[in-house]
Amino acid sequence: MIDRRLADLVPPFLFGLVILALWELVVRAAGVPTIILPAPSAIAARFLVSIPTLAADFWQTIKGLLAGYIVGCGSGLVVAILVDRSDFLRRGLLPMGNLVSALPIVGIAPIMVMWFGFDWPSKAAVVVVMTFFPMLVNTVAGLESASPMERDLMKTYGASDWQTLTALRLPAALPFIFNALKVNTTLAMIGAIVAEFFGTPIVGMGFRISTEVGHLGIDMVWATILVAAVTGSAFYGLVAAIERRVTFWHPSFRAKGA
Amino acid sequence: ADNKVTLQLKWVPQAQFAGYYVAKDKGFYKDEGLDVTVKPGGPDVAPEQVIAGGGADVIVDWMPAALAAREKGAALVNIAQPFKHSGLELTCRADTGIKTPADLKGRTLGVWFYGNEYPFLNWMGKLKFPTDGSKDGVKVVKQGFNVDPLLQKQADCISTMTYNEYWQVIDAGYKPEQLVVFKYEDNGVSTLEDGLYAMEDKLKDPAFVDKMAKFVKASMKGWEYARAHPDEAVKIVLDNDTSGAQTEHHQTQMMAEINKLTAGSDGRLDKADYDRTVKTLLTGGSDPVISKEPVGAYTTAVTDKALAK
Amino acid sequence: MAVPVKSILPIVTVVLAVLAIWYAAAALMNAPLQRDMYANAGRSDYSTQDLIVASLNMERPKLPGPHQVVAEMVKSIVATAPSSKRSLVYHGLITLEETLIGFVIGAALGIGLAMVIVSVRWLDSSLTPWLVASQTIPIIALAPMIVVILSQFNITGVAPKAAIAAYLSFFPITVGMVKGFRSPEPLQLDLMRTYSASSMQTFGKLRAPASAPYFFASMKIGAAAALVGAIVAEVTKSEDGGLGARLLAGSYYGQTVQIWAALFAAAALSAALVGLIGLVERLAGRRMGFAR
Amino acid sequence: METASIVKPATHGVGSPPPPGPAIEVSDVSLRFETRDGPVQALAHVNLKVERGEFVSFIGPSGCGKTTLLRAVADLETPTEGDIRVDGMNTEEARLKRCYGYVFQSPALYPWRTVAGNIALPLEIMGYSRAEREERVKKGLDLVNLSGFGNKFPWQLSGGMQQRASIARALSFDPDILLMDEPFGALDEIVRDMLNQQLLRLWEMTGKTVLFVTHSIPEAVFLSTHIVVMSPRPGRITDVIACNFPRDRQLEIRETPEFLAIANRVRLGLRAGHSYDA
Amino acid sequence: METASIVKPATHGVGSPPPPGPAIEVSDVSLRFETRDGPVQALAHVNLKVERGEFVSFIGPSGCGKTTLLRAVADLETPTEGDIRVDGMNTEEARLKRCYGYVFQSPALYPWRTVAGNIALPLEIMGYSRAEREERVKKGLDLVNLSGFGNKFPWQLSGGMQQRASIARALSFDPDILLMDEPFGALDEIVRDMLNQQLLRLWEMTGKTVLFVTHSIPEAVFLSTHIVVMSPRPGRITDVIACNFPRDRQLEIRETPEFLAIANRVRLGLRAGHSYDA
Ligand SMILES: Nc1ncnc2c1ncn2[C@@H]1O[C@H](COP(=O)(O)OP(=O)(O)OP(=O)(O)O)[C@@H](O)[C@H]1O
Ligand SMILES: Nc1ncnc2c1ncn2[C@@H]1O[C@H](COP(=O)(O)OP(=O)(O)OP(=O)(O)O)[C@@H](O)[C@H]1O
Ligand SMILES: Cc1ncc(C[n+]2csc(CCO)c2C)c(N)n1
Numbered sequence A: 001m002i003d004r005r006l007a008d009l010v011p012p013f014l015f016g017l018v019i020l021a022l023w024e025l026v027v028r029a030a031g032v033p034t035i036i037l038p039a040p041s042a043i044a045a046r047f048l049v050s051i052p053t054l055a056a057d058f059w060q061t062i063k064g065l066l067a068g069y070i071v072g073c074g075s076g077l078v079v080a081i082l083v084d085r086s087d088f089l090r091r092g093l094l095p096m097g098n099l100v101s102a103l104p105i106v107g108i109a110p111i112m113v114m115w116f117g118f119d120w121p122s123k124a125a126v127v128v129v130m131t132f133f134p135m136l137v138n139t140v141a142g143l144e145s146a147s148p149m150e151r152d153l154m155k156t157y158g159a160s161d162w163q164t165l166t167a168l169r170l171p172a173a174l175p176f177i178f179n180a181l182k183v184n185t186t187l188a189m190i191g192a193i194v195a196e197f198f199g200t201p202i203v204g205m206g207f208r209i210s211t212e213v214g215h216l217g218i219d220m221v222w223a224t225i226l227v228a229a230v231t232g233s234a235f236y237g238l239v240a241a242i243e244r245r246v247t248f249w250h251p252s253f254r255a256k257g258a
Numbered sequence B: 001a002d003n004k005v006t007l008q009l010k011w012v013p014q015a016q017f018a019g020y021y022v023a024k025d026k027g028f029y030k031d032e033g034l035d036v037t038v039k040p041g042g043p044d045v046a047p048e049q050v051i052a053g054g055g056a057d058v059i060v061d062w063m064p065a066a067l068a069a070r071e072k073g074a075a076l077v078n079i080a081q082p083f084k085h086s087g088l089e090l091t092c093r094a095d096t097g098i099k100t101p102a103d104l105k106g107r108t109l110g111v112w113f114y115g116n117e118y119p120f121l122n123w124m125g126k127l128k129f130p131t132d133g134s135k136d137g138v139k140v141v142k143q144g145f146n147v148d149p150l151l152q153k154q155a156d157c158i159s160t161m162t163y164n165e166y167w168q169v170i171d172a173g174y175k176p177e178q179l180v181v182f183k184y185e186d187n188g189v190s191t192l193e194d195g196l197y198a199m200e201d202k203l204k205d206p207a208f209v210d211k212m213a214k215f216v217k218a219s220m221k222g223w224e225y226a227r228a229h230p231d232e233a234v235k236i237v238l239d240n241d242t243s244g245a246q247t248e249h250h251q252t253q254m255m256a257e258i259n260k261l262t263a264g265s266d267g268r269l270d271k272a273d274y275d276r277t278v279k280t281l282l283t284g285g286s287d288p289v290i291s292k293e294p295v296g297a298y299t300t301a302v303t304d305k306a307l308a309k
Numbered sequence C: 001m002a003v004p005v006k007s008i009l010p011i012v013t014v015v016l017a018v019l020a021i022w023y024a025a026a027a028l029m030n031a032p033l034q035r036d037m038y039a040n041a042g043r044s045d046y047s048t049q050d051l052i053v054a055s056l057n058m059e060r061p062k063l064p065g066p067h068q069v070v071a072e073m074v075k076s077i078v079a080t081a082p083s084s085k086r087s088l089v090y091h092g093l094i095t096l097e098e099t100l101i102g103f104v105i106g107a108a109l110g111i112g113l114a115m116v117i118v119s120v121r122w123l124d125s126s127l128t129p130w131l132v133a134s135q136t137i138p139i140i141a142l143a144p145m146i147v148v149i150l151s152q153f154n155i156t157g158v159a160p161k162a163a164i165a166a167y168l169s170f171f172p173i174t175v176g177m178v179k180g181f182r183s184p185e186p187l188q189l190d191l192m193r194t195y196s197a198s199s200m201q202t203f204g205k206l207r208a209p210a211s212a213p214y215f216f217a218s219m220k221i222g223a224a225a226a227l228v229g230a231i232v233a234e235v236t237k238s239e240d241g242g243l244g245a246r247l248l249a250g251s252y253y254g255q256t257v258q259i260w261a262a263l264f265a266a267a268a269l270s271a272a273l274v275g276l277i278g279l280v281e282r283l284a285g286r287r288m289g290f291a292r
Numbered sequence D, E: 001m002e003t004a005s006i007v008k009p010a011t012h013g014v015g016s017p018p019p020p021g022p023a024i025e026v027s028d029v030s031l032r033f034e035t036r037d038g039p040v041q042a043l044a045h046v047n048l049k050v051e052r053g054e055f056v057s058f059i060g061p062s063g064c065g066k067t068t069l070l071r072a073v074a075d076l077e078t079p080t081e082g083d084i085r086v087d088g089m090n091t092e093e094a095r096l097k098r099c100y101g102y103v104f105q106s107p108a109l110y111p112w113r114t115v116a117g118n119i120a121l122p123l124e125i126m127g128y129s130r131a132e133r134e135e136r137v138k139k140g141l142d143l144v145n146l147s148g149f150g151n152k153f154p155w156q157l158s159g160g161m162q163q164r165a166s167i168a169r170a171l172s173f174d175p176d177i178l179l180m181d182e183p184f185g186a187l188d189e190i191v192r193d194m195l196n197q198q199l200l201r202l203w204e205m206t207g208k209t210v211l212f213v214t215h216s217i218p219e220a221v222f223l224s225t226h227i228v229v230m231s232p233r234p235g236r237i238t239d240v241i242a243c244n245f246p247r248d249r250q251l252e253i254r255e256t257p258e259f260l261a262i263a264n265r266v267r268l269g270l271r272a273g274h275s276y277d278a
C-alpha cells in the first residue's frame, strides 16, 4: 500500500524534473532576462539564501490560511445544513449564499483590512469568504444524494431530522464535502496570499511576492511561489488522504483500478 | 515609417499623467508625426517589467525603482524628467502627538511598497529607526491603495501624495491643522518621481533617440498646456478614465498640485537632483536600494535634441 | 416563469433579516468614526439619533448603510446610460463577457482533464499534483506577467482576462468531475464491461450521466470562480474597464459606497449565473427522471 | 379477514400497552402515481383488517401493488383515497411511534457501515445502550447465519447475504409489527426453510403481527394465518384465504392434503388474476 | 459434464462462425477476495466444461460463490488461480468479442434512462441502427410483459418489473452465451413459469449456451441439461446432475417421477452441503 503510494509519486516527480530541465534550457538558450523569468537554478540559489525570510513569511500566511479555511468550510457546512433543514430557509438563504459566491477578493480584501486590521485576521476573513461558497454548494448537493430507499429506511425508524442527518445524509454527502475541502485548499492558499497585497505587516508570502515584483526580484517571487506550491500541494494531499480513509466505501475508491 | 510609441504609465489614468493625455488629445504627438499609445498602469503593473518584456517603448517611473531595476539587469535610462519636485509625504494625525520626525519612534506607519518604499527606508535609515519590527524602531505596515488606515486609526501616519491621498484625508473631514505632514523633500530624502525611462540598447539607435526627442518635446508641450489650462486638462483626463470612477472635483485638486510639481522643469534632468537621489539611495538603511553608483543611468541626448528643435 | 408566492416569502424574510442586521452593524461600526468627525468639526451638541443617522450616511464609512448602496446602484445602473463609463451595466457587461468566455474554456478544460485523469490511471498521480500546484501559484502575482507576455504576442483585449478566468475556474471543475466520473456503482460499470463498451462509450452513456450532481455543483463553483478571475484580471488591465477596474478605482479614491455597489453588482452577476445553472440542473433532473 | 386469531398478547410499541382493535385496518384505499405519461393506478379500493398477532401473506402478480400497499401501511406512500390505521393510529403516528420493522424488497444497506453497523443502525437511532446493541447485533447475525461477517461491508457480501443482513436489521429492535417484502426471495431452499421456521417460532413466541409479501405459494401457506391474493394492477384483493394450521406448525405439514388444497386454491386465484389481465 | 448435447448449431459471436470445442471451460479455478479483515476464499478448485448449446443451472447455498463464478467467466473477476476459456478464448477476449449477455442478480438499470432506453443501451453501444433498436426494444418489452412501460423510469417499476427489464436488456442483442444470475427470483409463479417457457423456447430455437443461477430446484430441473450443485464457501462443485428431458419440454413434465427424482437428488446434494458447513 505504502509502496504503491510512493510509486505513485514517481511519475509526477519525473514529470517535474523534465519541466525544470526544459525551463532551465529555454531560459539559458534564449537568454530570457531574469526579470521576466529566472532560471530554476537561480530560483534555487535564491531559495537557499532566503530560507529564514521564507520561513517567516510562511508562518505569517499559514495563520490566516488555516483559520480562514476552518471557519469558511465550517460555516459553509452549517449554512448548507440549515438550508437543508427547512424549505423556508432553502428558499431564503440559498440565494443569499449564491450572492456570496463571487465576492471578488480584490473588492473584499481592502474592506477586510479596514474591518479586521493589517494582521492575519483580515486574511482569514478573506479566506472565509472564498471558501464558503464551494462548501455550501457541494454540501447542499451532497445532502441531496442519499437515495430515496435509504431515506425511507430512516423514516421507518421514525428517525428525527437530526438522526437522519447524522446517520444517513451527512455520510452520503461526504464525497461531495471532500470535493469542497479539496478545492478549498487551493482557494484558501490563493486567498491568503492575495489578500496580503492589500495591506499587511511587512511579512507574509503575499507581501513578499508583491514587494519583490516591485523590486524586480523575480527569483524571490518564484522562490515564494515554490513554497506556496509545495504547501498547497501538501495540504491538498493531506485532505485527499483523509478522504480516501473516510469515504473508502464510495464507488470511486471501490471500482477496479481506482 | 516607424512612428509608433507606446507609453506605459505607472498608475491608473489621473491628472498625475495629464501632460501625456493632453499631448495626445491636443494632437501634439501627431504634430510631431508620432502615433502614441498610452497604457495605464495599476497597483500590480510593474512598468519596468513591461518595458523589459518589450511591452512599451518608454515608461513613467520613479527613479529609485528604475535604478533598482537597472541593477537587476533591466537597463533603464532616464531620458527626461518632467517632474521637478517630489510629492511624497508622510501624513500623521495631530492627535497622536507626533510633531517631529523623532516622534515617529514606536509608531505604526503605513508605507507603500511595490518599489515605492525606498525613499521611506532611506529616511528611517537616516533617523536610525529600524524597520524590522525591533524595539526602538517603527512598526511598518504595507498600506493599500487608500487612506483608510489613518481614518480608522489603524496607523499613526500614512504615506500620501500631495496631489492625491492628502486631499482624501481632508475630504474625509480632517482640517489641515489636525494633520502633521512630513514632506520627503523637506527632510532631504526626496527622490525623483515620474521621469521618463527607455531601454539602454534601444537608445543606441539614433532613430529611436530622435523619436524619443519628438515624444519628449510633445509631452512637455502637453505639460505646459496642462499648467495653462488646468480645467481642460482635467476634462481630458476624465475622458480617458475607463473606470468612470474619477470625479471632477478630485481631479481638479490633483491637477493643481501636479502643476506645482512640474513647474520648473523643461524636461531636462537636473544633474544635482540626480546626484541627490543616487546619494540617498546608496546611503539607505541596512538594505540599500542600489549597491554601487550607477553608470549611464541617464542621458541628456534626448532632451538636448528635443529642446534644440 | 412566474415566481410562486411560496418562494417570495422566505426571500423577503431573509432579506429583511439581513437588512436589519446590516443596519445595526453599520450603525455600530461607523459610530466611532462619526464621533471623531463630530469632534474634528468641534461639535458636541448631537443627539444619539443624530449620531445614528449620520453614521448611516457617511461618505467613507466602514460599512455603508444599505440605502447608500442601493442609491449608488440606482444611480449607476438605472440613472446612467448603459453605454456610459459611469454605468455599472457597462462594466458589468464587460466582466460578463470575459467571465463567460473564460468559463466556457475553463469548463471544457476542466472536464477534458477530468476525462483524461479518469481514463488514464497513471495520469491521475502524475497530473493531479501539478494541477494543484498550478492553483497555488497566486494568479494576481502572475496576472501582470501573463498579460505582459500575452500582449507581446499581440493578444490583448478580452483574451488575457478570459484566460485568467479560465485558469481559476477549471480546477474546481476538474476535481468535481473526477469524482463524478468515478461515482457510478461498480455493477453499473460491470454492465458496460460486459458490452465491451469503449471508454468513450462508457463516458457518454454511464460516467457522464452518473456525474450529473457533481457536474452541476462543479459548474456553479466554476462559474463563480471565473467571475472572480475576470475581476482580478481587470485590476491589472484596468484600462479596459469592467467591475474590477471599478473596484480598483473606488478603492483608490476611497469611494467606499461605490466599492460596495460594484461588489453587489459582481455578486448579483454570479448569483444570476449560478441561478441559471441551477435552473438547467432542475430541467436536466426532470429529463433524467430524478424529479420524483 | 374476520378471524380474531390472537394467541398471545402482543406487546405494543416501545413500552406502551397495546390499544384495543385490529393491528392494521385498510379502508377503501386507492393509490395512483402521477407520472410524466399519465397516472398509474397501483391500488384500487383495497379493504383489509389484520388482527393483532396475525401472519398475513400477500401474493400476486409482479407489479400488482403489493409493495405499494406495504409502503402505504408504513407511511412511505400516501393513498390518494381511503384510510389506513395502524394500532388505531394514523400511519404517520404509527411510524413515529416505531410500531413496525420494514424489510425492503432490496436490502438498502448503508455502504459506509459494516454489516454489524447496519444492524445496529435502528438500535442507535432508538437509543439503545452500546452493550445492548452489541448483544442484539450478535443475536441478529446468528439468527440469519452471518456470524463472522459482522465486520464486512455490504458490497463484500453475496446478494442473499445482504438480504439476510437486512432481515436482521429489521428484527433487531423487536418491533410489534413486521412488514416484510419478499425477504427470502434471494435465498436457497435450505436457508429459506430454516429462516421460515425461525420466523414462525419468533412470531409464535412474541405474538407479532406480520405482513409478508412472497411469490412462493408453499411459503405463504406454511407461514400464514391468512393469505391475501391480489389481482394485477390496479391492485385489488381478489381472495383472502385462511390457513388454520396450528401455530407451532412444522415443515412436514407441507405434505398434508390440507396444505396442498390451500396451495392449490392460492394458485388458482393467482392464475385467475393473470388471465383476466391478459 | 461430458454430454455433448448440441441439438442445433449455435451461431457464434457477432457474425463469426463458431470455433470448435466447448463453449466454456473452467479449469481448477480458485478465487480469493482480499478484505480488510483477512482473505475470503470464494471459489476453490472449480472444474467445469460446458458444451455449446447446453443449459447449465447452478444451485447452492447463499454466499457459496455462484455469482463469483459467473463473474469470473464474464471477466468481471480475475481468478487467483486456474484458467477459464470461453469459446476457446480467454475471458477478456471473449468479453471484448461480446460473446455473452449477462443478467445480474440485481437489475442494475441506469436510473436516468427509461426502461426502453435501458433495453436499448447495449444496442446503442454495439451500433445498431435506430430502427433496429426500436424494433428490438419493442420485442424485448413484449417478451417480458412490459409493453406500455417503455417510457417509465426504473424507479417507477416494481421490483419484479425491474428484473424483467434487465432480462430484456440482456437478450436484446441476441448473444450466443447467456449468463443469468437468479433472473426470475423476484417474480410470481405465473410470470416465472411463462418466462421459463419462453427462455426454453428461445434456447431451443437458437441453440444458445446458458449458465443459469437459481435457488428454485424445480426451475433448475425444468430448464437445464445439467445442474451443478455447489457447496458452501469456499465454493466447490459437489455434484453435476444431467437432466435428459427433451428440449421442447412442457410444464407438465414437472409432475413426472423422473423429474421428481432429479429434484430430490438436487435437494439432497444441497442439504448435504449445508450440513457439512454447519
Ligand atoms: N414511484 C412510482 N411511480 C410510478 N409508478 C409506480 C411507482 N412505484 C410503483 N409504481 C407502479 O405501481 C405498480 C405497483 O408496483 P409495486 O411495486 O407495488 O408492485 P409489486 O406488487 O410489489 O410487484 P413486484 O412483485 O414485482 O415487486 C407498478 O405498476 C409500478 O409500475
Ligand atoms: N467484493 C468482494 N469482496 C469480498 N468478499 C466478497 C466479494 N464479493 C463476494 N464476496 C464473498 O464471496 C462469497 C461468495 O459470494 P457470491 O456472491 O459469489 O455468492 P452467491 O453464491 O452468489 O450467493 P447468493 O446466492 O447469496 O447470491 C461470499 O462469502 C461473499 O462474502
Ligand atoms: C499598491 C500601491 N502602491 C503604491 C501606491 C501609492 N501611489 C499612488 S499614486 C502613486 C504614484 C505613482 O506614480 C503611488 C506611489 C498605492 N496607492 N498602491
Ligand SMILES: [Mg+2]
Residues within 6 Å of the ligand: D066, D067, D068, D105, D181, E158, E159, E160
Ligand atoms: Mg414489490
Ligand SMILES: [Mg+2]
Residues within 6 Å of the ligand: D158, D159, D160, E066, E067, E068, E105, E181
Ligand atoms: Mg449471488
